Amino acid sequence: MQFPQSLTPVVRKPAPLLEKVRFRARQAAGKFRRFVLANIQTEKADELLSLRQGECTRCGACCKIMFRCPFLIEHAGAPQGEIYSCGIYGQHFNQCRIFPLAPQDLEEIEEPCGYTFIEQPKADKAQASKR
Numbered sequence: 860m861q862f863p864q865s866l867t868p869v870v871r872k873p874a875p876l877l878e879k880v881r882f883r884a885r886q887a888a889g890k891f892r893r894f895v896l897a898n899i900q901t902e903k904a905d906e907l908l909s910l911r912q913g914e915c916t917r918c919g920a921c922c923k924i925m926f927r928c929p930f931l932i933e934h935a936g937a938p939q940g941e942i943y944s945c946g947i948y949g950q951h952f953n954q955c956r957i958f959p960l961a962p963q964d965l966e967e968i969e970e971p972c973g974y975t976f977i978e979q980p981k982a983d984k985a986q987a988s989k990r
């Protein structure tokens with residue numbers, strides 16, 4: 860069906876800038892959430908970590924959330940998994956140690972993470988929502 864020019868439906872795609880702003884806002888909220896869980900609500904963090912599976916492939920993606928961590932060292936030309944290392948490994952921050960804590964954390968990175976999450980058992984879910 861042809862619409863006259865003035866009646867042509869306008870399909871608005873979200874502007875790339877708006878998408879970027881939303882992504883950065885999600886990253887900022889995630890950083891704050893992980894800081895609280897890693898340093899204050901540590902029991903809750905342990906609970907969430909029990910649902911995590913897999914292992915770190917050292918892709919370095921979580922060290923570039925919002926900004927590139929100044930302690931991230933890049934070994935150019937090294938094989939995959941050895942390209943990145945942490946300059947303060949062993950004394951690094953709790954929130955770095957526990958990444959990712961929940962499936963939504965994986966939406967903040969721009970590369971696939973080596974970790975995945977299993978579903979929380981239903982009985983546990985009901986108890987967790989009462990807390």
Ligand code: SF4
Pocket residue numbers: 914915916917918919920921922958959968971972973974
């Ligand atoms: S994003 Fe995942 S796999 Fe990559 S360095 Fe961080 S924890 Fe490891």
